[in-house]
Amino acid sequence: MKAGGSAPRRVLVVWCPDWPEAAEDQEAGPGARAFEQVVSAVEAFCPRVEVIRPGVCAIGAAGPARYFGGEESLAGKLTGAIGGLGLACQTGIADGLFAAQLAAQARRPGAVVAPGGGAAFLAPQPVTALGSPELADLLPRLGITTLGEFAALPVAEAANQFGTEGVRAHRLARGLDPRPLAPRPPSADLSVSLEFDPPAEQSEPVAFAAKTLADQMHSRLAASGLACVRVQVQAVCEDGREITRLWRHDGLLSALAVAERVRWQLDGWRTGQRGRGEGGRGERGRGEGDQGDLGRAGGITLLRLTPDQLVRDVGRQLGLWGDAVISDRVARAAIRVQAMLGHGAVLCPVLAGGRSPAEQVALVPFGDAGTPLLPAGRLPAGRLPAGRPWPGKIPAPAPATVYPVPLSARVTDDSGATVTVTGRAQVSGRPARLWLWPSAAGGRSLAVTSWAGPWPVTERWWDPATSRRRARFQFVTEDEDAWLAVVQDGRWLIEASYD
Amino acid sequence: MGAEVAQVTSLSPRQDGGSVLPGEDVLPVLPALRDLLPAGGLQRGSVVAAGHWSMLCLALAAGASSAGAWCAVAGLPQLGVAAAADAGLDPARLLLIAEPGAIWPQVVASLLDGCEIVLLCPPDRPSAQVRRKLEATIRRHGGVLVVAGDWDGAQTRLLIARQEWAGMGDGHGRLRARRVQVVADGRGAWSRPRARWLWLPAPDGSVAAVAEGVAGEMPVRTAEGDSDWARGTAEADGSWQRANAG
Numbered sequence: 169m170k171a172g173g174s175a176p177r178r179v180l181v182v183w184c185p186d187w188p189e190a191a192e193d194q195e196a197g198p199g200a201r202a203f204e205q206v207v208s209a210v211e212a213f214c215p216r217v218e219v220i221r222p223g224v225c226a227i228g229a230a231g232p233a234r235y236f237g238g239e240e241s242l243a244g245k246l247t248g249a250i251g252g253l254g255l256a257c258q259t260g261i262a263d264g265l266f267a268a269q270l271a272a273q274a275r276r277p278g279a280v281v282a283p284g285g286g287a288a289f290l291a292p293q294p295v296t297a298l299g300s301p302e303l304a305d306l307l308p309r310l311g312i313t314t315l316g317e318f319a320a321l322p323v324a325e326a327a328n329q330f331g332t333e334g335v336r337a338h339r340l341a342r343g344l345d346p347r348p349l350a351p352r353p354p355s356a357d358l359s360v361s362l363e364f365d366p367p368a369e370q371s372e373p374v375a376f377a378a379k380t381l382a383d384q385m386h387s388r389l390a391a392s393g394l395a396c397v398r399v400q401v402q403a404v405c406e407d408g409r410e411i412t413r414l415w416r417h418d419g420l421l422s423a424l425a426v427a428e429r430v431r432w433q434l435d436g437w438r439t440g441q442r443g444r445g446e447g448g449r450g451e452r453g454r455g456e457g458d459q460g461d462l463g464r465a466g467g468i469t470l471l472r473l474t475p476d477q478l479v480r481d482v483g484r485q486l487g488l489w490g491d492a493v494i495s496d497r498v499a500r501a502a503i504r505v506q507a508m509l510g511h512g513a514v515l516c517p518v519l520a521g522g523r524s525p526a527e528q529v530a531l532v533p534f535g536d537a538g539t540p541l542l543p544a545g546r547l548p549a550g551r552l553p554a555g556r557p558w559p560g561k562i563p564a565p566a567p568a569t570v571y572p573v574p575l576s577a578r579v580t581d582d583s584g585a586t587v588t589v590t591g592r593a594q595v596s597g598r599p600a601r602l603w604l605w606p607s608a609a610g611g612r613s614l615a616v617t618s619w620a621g622p623w624p625v626t627e628r629w630w631d632p633a634t635s636r637r638r639a640r641f642q643f644v645t646e647d648e649d650a651w652l653a654v655v656q657d658g659r660w661l662i663e664a665s666y667d
Numbered sequence: 668m669g670a671e672v673a674q675v676t677s678l679s680p681r682q683d684g685g686s687v688l689p690g691e692d693v694l695p696v697l698p699a700l701r702d703l704l705p706a707g708g709l710q711r712g713s714v715v716a717a718g719h720w721s722m723l724c725l726a727l728a729a730g731a732s733s734a735g736a737w738c739a740v741a742g743l744p745q746l747g748v749a750a751a752a753d754a755g756l757d758p759a760r761l762l763l764i765a766e767p768g769a770i771w772p773q774v775v776a777s778l779l780d781g782c783e784i785v786l787l788c789p790p791d792r793p794s795a796q797v798r799r800k801l802e803a804t805i806r807r808h809g810g811v812l813v814v815a816g817d818w819d820g821a822q823t824r825l826l827i828a829r830q831e832w833a834g835m836g837d838g839h840g841r842l843r844a845r846r847v848q849v850v851a852d853g854r855g856a857w858s859r860p861r862a863r864w865l866w867l868p869a870p871d872g873s874v875a876a877v878a879e880g881v882a883g884e885m886p887v888r889t890a891e892g893d894s895d896w897a898r899g900t901a902e903a904d905g906s907w908q909r910a911n912a913g
Contacts (some may be wrong), residue, residue, distance in 0.1 A: 501781025
C-alpha cells in the first residue's frame with residue numbers, strides 16, 4: 169500500500185436513491201440489467217464508467233467537467249439526462265470515490281466538494297459511512313464517532329487495532345483513495361466470438377473467421393465512436409485449453425491485420441507445442457505444406473476477440489509521411505522485426521535541419537508519429553526544421569557514411585605535430601597524415617593527398633551550454649578515400665566518409 | 668549531362684508503373700547501372716554482392732526505390748540518409764534496422780516479406796545452410812538482397828575497382844564528384860566481366876554514367892553550391908576568416 173499517496177482524482181458519483189441496495193453477488197441480476205440504461209446515459213458524458221453496484225456508478229470528472237463547462241454544469245446536465253429517463257438521481261463530485269459517494273448521498277443534491285477539501289468534508293461524517301459494520305459498532309464504543317476523529321489516529325495505531333480493513337478505512341477517512349478507479353468497458357458485448365462445430369483442425373479457417381470477427385468488432389467499436397488500444401484474442405481448444413494473447417491495436421489494425429495476428433498466435437503456439445512434444449526438434453521452414461495443422465492439441469472450438477482499453481476514436485492514422493500509406497505488407501514485416509528486436513530497432517528516417525551530416529536526419533521508430541529522436545545527444549527539444557537555409561552546412565555531395573559515433577582521429581603536418589586551427593582560422597601547418605584511432609602506439613595512418621578547409625562554424629553562440637566552435641576539413645587520402653573531419657578544441661574527429 | 672540524367676531518372680518511375688511494382692521479373696535500376704546488370708536491372712529472387720559498403724550499394728537500390736519499392740537496410744548504422752536521398756532512394760520508403768544482432772537471418776527473412784529490396788551488411792559470415800535458407804526465402808518472396816560485402820552464392824558481383832575524387836587540391840576547392848570504375852561479373856551468360864565508369868556521386872549527389880570521350884571532365888559545375896558554402900561559413904561567425912580562399 170502506498171504510504172500517504174497522492175491526492176485522488178476528481179470523481180463524479182451518480183447515486184440513484186430508489187435502487188434497492190443489493191449485495192455484491194446479485195450484481196449480475198435483474199437489478200444490474202435495469203441499471204444499464206442509467207449507465208448508458210452516463211456513458212454519453214464519459215465512456216469510462218465504473219459501476220460500483222447497481223444504483224451507483226462513477227466517472228472520472230476532470231475531463232468531462234472541462235468539456236461541459238465546469239463541475240456544477242456537468243452534474244446538472246447528468247441529473248437532467250437521467251431525470252429524462254424517469255429516474256431520480258443525485259450526484260456528488262469530490263476528490264476520490266469515497267468522498268464523492270458521500271457527497272452524492274448528502275441531503276443537498278448536486279454537491280461539489282472543492283478540490284483539496286475532501287478531509288474537511290469527511291470530518292463531521294459519522295463512522296457508519298465507512299460501510300464496515302464491525303468498525304461502525306466498535307469505534308463509537310471507543311469514543312470515536314466521526315471520521316475526523318478516526319482520521320486523527322496515527323496510521324500505525326489504526327493498523328494495529330483494526331488490521332488491513334482498518335488501514336483501508338483510515339485511508340478513506342483521511343480522504344485518500346483505497347484504490348484507483350477501474351473503468352468497466354462501456355458495454356460488455358463489444359467482444360465478438362465464433363464457435364467452430366466441428367472444431368477447426370487447421371489455423372487457416374480460424375484466421376479466416378477472425379477476419380469476419382474483426383470486421384464485426386471494428387464496426388461495433390466504430391458505432392460507439394471508440395477505438396481499442398489492444399485487442400485480446402482468445403482461442404479455446406477442444407480439450408479446454410485456452411490460448412490468450414493481447415495484441416496492440418491502437419485503432420490502426422485492419423481486419424486483415426487482426427486475422428494475421430490470430431494466425432501468428434496459433435502458429436506460435438503450435439510451434440511451442442511441437443517443440444515440447446518432440447524434444448525441441450529444429451524449427452522447420454514455414455513451407456506451404458505444414459501451414460496450420462493444429463493436430464493433436466485438438467481443434468479450436470471457440471474464437472473470441474475482445475477490445476481492451478477502450479479510448480475515444482480520434483481518427484485513423486494513415487501514413488506518417490505526407491500521403492504515403494504504409495502498405496499492410498510492409499507494416500507487417502516491420503512489426504515482426506520489432507517483435508524480434510524491440511520497438512526502437514526499426515527506424516524510419518526523416519530529413520531534418522542541421523549543419524553536420526548526422527544532424528540532417530532524424531530517426532523515428534516505425535509506427536510512431538511522435539517527435540523524432542534527435543541524433544545522439546543533441547540538445548534542443550524537438551526536431552529542427554528541414555528546408556530552411558543552414559549557413560555553413562556541408563555542401564553536396566553528401567557523405568555516404570555518417571558515423572553514429574564520430575571516429576577519433578589525429579591530423580599531423582610534415583613535422584609530425586598535430587594540426588591546429590587558430591581563432592582567426594589559420595591552419596598551423598599543411599595536413600600531411602591522417603591517423604585513425606590514434607593511440608600511444610600510433611594507430612593506422614594515411615597520407616593526405618589533397619585537402620580543403622578549414623570551414624569554421626560557430627553554432628548556437630547565444631547559448632553557452634550548447635554552443636560550439638569547430639572547423640571542418642575534407643581530406644582525400646592515398647587510397648583515394650575521402651573524409652569529412654572536424655576539429656574542436658584541438659581534438660580531431662572523423663564525422664563522415666565519402667565511401 | 669547530369670541534368671539530363673536527373674530528368675531521365677525522375678521520369679522512369681511513371682514508366683515502371685507507380686508504387687506497386689507489379690510482378691515484373693526485374694526491378695528497375697538507375698539508367699547509369701543498366702549496362703552492368705544482367706537483364707538491365709535487379710533480377711527478382713537474386714542476390715547482388717557489392718564488395719563492401721559504399722555508395723554503390725545505395726545506387727543499386729535507388730532505381731527501384733524511386734519507382735515505389737520499399738527498401739530495408741540491415742546492419743548499416745552508418746548509412747548516410749542524405750546521400751541515399753540524393754542518389755535516388757526515397758527516405759519515406761526506407762526502414763533502418765541498425766543492429767539486427769545474432770538473429771539477422773530471421774530479421775532479413777521477415778524484411779523480405781514486406782520489402783522488395785533488402786540492403787544487408789551481414790554481422791557475421793553466414794554458414795552455407797543459413798545462406799541457402801535465406802536464398803530460398805528471397806526466391807519465394809521475389810525480393811532482391813543487396814549485400815554490402817561478399818556472398819558466396821551471389822548471382823551478380825559488383826566492385827569498385829578504381830576511384831578518383833575531383834574538385835579538391837592542396838588546401839583549396841572541395842570534394843565535388845568521384846569517378847569510379849565499377850566492374851561487374853556474374854554467373855552463366857553474364858560471366859564475362861564488364862566495367863563502366865560512373866560518377867558516384869556526381870556533384871549534385873546523384874549517380875550518372877561518365878560520357879565516353881570526355882572521361883575525366885565533370886558533368887556539371889555547381890557554382891551556386893560553392894558560394895553558399897563560403898557565404899554560410901562567413902555568416903556563421905564573422906570573427907573567423909577563411910584561411911584558404913579557394
